[in-house]
Every structure is written in structure tokens, then in C-alpha cells.
Amino acid sequence: MKEKERAETALQHPATIETPADNHPLLFPIYQNVKWETETVAETLRVYRGERPGFFYSRASNPTVRQLEQLLASLQGREECLTTASGVNVIAQTLLALTQTGDHVLFFVEGYGPTRHIIRTLLARFGVSHTMLSIEDLEGVRPVLASRPVKVMFFESPTNPVNKIADIAALTAMAREFGVTTVIDNTSAGFHQHGEFDIDLYIHSLTKFTTGAGDVMGGAVIGDRATIERLRHDFGLFGAQLDPLSASLMVRGLKTYLLRYREQSARALAIAQFLESHPACARVRYPGLASHRGVELARRQMRDFGCVITFDVVAGAEAGRQFAEKLRYFAMTPSFGSTESLVMPPQLMQPKDLDAEDRGKSDIHASTVRLSIGLEALEDLKADLAQALAT
Numbered sequence: 128m129k130e131k132e133r134a135e136t137a138l139q140h141p142a143t144i145e146t147p148a149d150n151h152p153l154l155f156p157i158y159q160n161v162k163w164e165t166e167t168v169a170e171t172l173r174v175y176r177g178e179r180p181g182f183f184y185s186r187a188s189n190p191t192v193r194q195l196e197q198l199l200a201s202l203q204g205r206e207e208c209l210t211t212a213s214g215v216n217v218i219a220q221t222l223l224a225l226t227q228t229g230d231h232v233l234f235f236v237e238g239y240g241p242t243r244h245i246i247r248t249l250l251a252r253f254g255v256s257h258t259m260l261s262i263e264d265l266e267g268v269r270p271v272l273a274s275r276p277v278k279v280m281f282f283e284s285p286t287n288p289v290n291k292i293a294d295i296a297a298l299t300a301m302a303r304e305f306g307v308t309t310v311i312d313n314t315s316a317g318f319h320q321h322g323e324f325d326i327d328l329y330i331h332s333l334t335k336f337t338t339g340a341g342d343v344m345g346g347a348v349i350g351d352r353a354t355i356e357r358l359r360h361d362f363g364l365f366g367a368q369l370d371p372l373s374a375s376l377m378v379r380g381l382k383t384y385l386l387r388y389r390e391q392s393a394r395a396l397a398i399a400q401f402l403e404s405h406p407a408c409a410r411v412r413y414p415g416l417a418s419h420r421g422v423e424l425a426r427r428q429m430r431d432f433g434c435v436i437t438f439d440v441v442a443g444a445e446a447g448r449q450f451a452e453k454l455r456y457f458a459m460t461p462s463f464g465s466t467e468s469l470v471m472p473p474q475l476m477q478p479k480d481l482d483a484e485d486r487g488k489s490d491i492h493a494s495t496v497r498l499s500i501g502l503e504a505l506e507d508l509k510a511d512l513a514q515a516l517a518t
């Protein structure tokens with residue numbers, strides 16, 4: 128008879144509950160677990176070297192995180208995905224993994240501020256140079272690619288925060304011609320758009336649309352298997368993996384992703400039209416508006432135009448502050464894509480890293496406001512905006 132374990136030992140080795148092979152839970156378990164054991168050294172080495180399926184250490188891979196990665200890859204129409212702890216982290220890791228001293232990166236001034244910092248300060252410290260153009264300066268791209276070897280072209284569409292639209296077909300065709308790796312920050316367009324373009328890598332902040340609840344942070348890079356495998360080793364060394372609980376919340380949240388994205392886009396279009404007709408608002412920038420400079424491109428490239436609206440308050444920055452503070456249903460906080468509506472006043476929008484000329488190109492003016500439209504009733508949102516704009 129097996130000797131009864133002492134309490135100290137039993138506590139370290141509780142029984143594993145096996146589920147029968149024909150009896151599946153509907154939700155995949157949260158593998159809140161760091162270490163996996165395989166029975167022999169030989170088999171452990173085979174797992175470790177990737178010669179057979181299995182897990183070894185959650186910094187390298189975890190089943191719950193893998194479920195999310197496969198779901199994201201399929202949504203974006205690509206083979207593979209790597210997730211990390213935040214959107215900014217995945218941008219930094221991807222750019223560090225793709226470049227080395229002497230390389231050159233082409234990117235665009237209208238994009239997300241921290242991306243500019245990563246390229247202009249972090250990469251620059253390691254001897255990676257860059258050219259920064261306006262995303263509307265398509266003519267300027269070819270001369271840069273022709274004048275020197277360019278390793279990476281990094282762009283966004285729609286750009287955050289001012290919703291400019293990149294001509295993706297034109298950019299990727301030029302990049303292919305010159306052997307440049309293309310990376311799009313596709314956070315604003317969502318996981319289900321732009322998959323048909325010849326883009327090498329798609330980056331997403333998972334913090335926004337995966338759950339829409341503002342309860343998780345994460346980042347993802349998605350592409351073909353070979354390209355992602357080239358990043359995997361470096362990503363392991365950076366060690367900023369997504370945790371399994373967040374991954375599980377994201378898989379759960381994604382069940383309603385398409386409904387949320389489309390519903391928020393529909394509300395955003397209605398609100399953009401409302402703001403455009405309001406005398407207190409100028410230069411309303413929403414890609415679904417007929418008046419938007421990039422509307423033809425947006426209609427060609429996108430089916431849903433997203434939840435971000437940017438506009439200028441006619442009466443100036445101080446009026447923009449009062450407007451943001453008077454809003455009842457719009458939380459004054461960063462980010463976008465959540466099911467609650469959000470507002471960023473002009474004072475919190477100003478790019479501090481740009482000189483006057485680049486500020487002009489960035490299209491963020493002294494009284495520019497950004498809204499993120501959530502799932503509140505459209506009439507309540509309109510009434511709230513109207514009362515806040517009345518002052």
C-alpha cells in the first residue's frame with residue numbers, strides 16, 4: 128500500500144483533475160501556470176527545441192496565450208502572431224528586432240507619439256537613422272527609398288489622433304519594389320481590416336478593442352510564419368510576455384468585437400455628421416465623412432471607419448478645455464475603443480516633441496479635441512455634446 132503523504136508534501140503535490148477526452152469545457156482553461164514538466168530529459172529537450180508540441184516555460188509560450196495569438200492571426204488573415212504586455216512594448220520590440228546599427232527607418236509624423244519617440248530616440252541610440260515624412264506626402268516616399276537602403280517603413284491608417292488615411296496599396300507597392308519591410312500600426316482600423324494588403328507585419332494595441340472594457344493591456348504583432356519566427360527569439364529575450372489571465376479576458380472580449388466595432392463606427396459617423404453641422408466645431412476629421420480629405424481612400428480600404436473623431440473647437444483651446452470638462456458621458460482619459468465614450472481636450476493632445484513645421488504637418492492644432500465614441504445611446508451622446516458645446 129502507498130505510504131500516506133505527509134501534509135507538507137501533499138500540499139506541494141495536489142491531485143491533477145483530468146477531464147475525459149470526450150468531455151470539453153466550452154471556455155478554454157486559463158493556464159495560470161509558468162512551468163511545464165515532461166517525463167524524460169530527452170522529451171524535455173525536444174519540447175525545448177521545438178521538435179515536438181509542448182510547453183516548457185510561459186515566457187516562451189503558454190496555451191491560453193497561444194489561443195489568443197491564433198485567433199488574432201486568423202482575424203487579421205495571417206499565419207502567426209506574437210503577443211506582449213502592451214502596444215507600446217510590441218512597437219519597440221518589433222522595431223528593435225527588425226533593425227541593427229546602420230539601418231534606416233521611414234515613418235510618418237501623424238502617427239502615435241510614443242512611436243515617434245521609439246524611432247527618434249531609442250533606435251537612434253543604437254545607430255538606426257530615420258526619415259519622417261507626412262503620410263500625405265506620397266510623392267516624397269520614392270525619393271527616400273531610392274536614395275538609400277531602407278529597412279523598415281512604419282505607418283498607421285487611420286492615424287492616431289487625426290484620422291489621416293494612408294494610401295496602403297501605393298506605399299506597399301513601393302516598399303516591395305525596394306525590398307523594404309512594411310509594418311502598419313493597425314490599432315485604429317481593428318483586427319478585421321486591411322488584411323488584403325501586401326503588408327508584412329500588423330501591430331495592434333490589444334488595450335483598446337479586444338475587450339472594450341479598459342481592463343487589460345497588451346500588444347500583438349501579426350504576420351506570416353517565417354517573419355514572426357524571426358522575431359520570436361528576440362521577443363523571448365525582452366521577456367515582456369502577455370499574462371494568461373489577460374489573454375483569456377481578451378479571447379472572451381473578442382466574442383463581441385465585430386458587433387462593438389461596427390456599432391461604435393455607426394455611432395461615430397452619426398456624431399461626426401452632427402459635429403460637422405455645429406457652428407462651434409471646425410475641421411471635423413472622421414474617415415467616413417464625405418468631406419474627409421481621405422474619404423475615397425478610406426472607402427476603398429475600409430468597411431468600418433472606427434470610433435475616433437477629431438475636431439477643432441472654433442472658440443479656441445480654453446473653450447476646448449471647458450467643453451471636455453462639461454461633458455457628462457465622455458470620460459476625460461486617454462485611449463480609445465472602449466464601450467464608454469472618451470474625450471481628450473486640447474491641453475492633453477499637444478505633441479511636445481515636434482517643432483513648429485512638424486506640428487503643422489501633424490495636424491494637431493491648439494484647439495484640437497479627440498473623441499472616442501462608445502456604446503451609449505446616440506441621442507444621449509448628441510445631447511451631451513450639444514450642452515457642452517453651447518458654452
Ligand SMILES: Cc1ncc(COP(=O)(O)O)c(C=O)c1O
Nearest residue numbers: 213214215239287314332334345
Ligand atoms: C495607434 C496606437 N498604437 C499603439 C498604442 C499603444 O498601446 P498601449 O497603450 O497598449 O501601450 C496606442 C495607445 O494609445 C495607439 O493609439
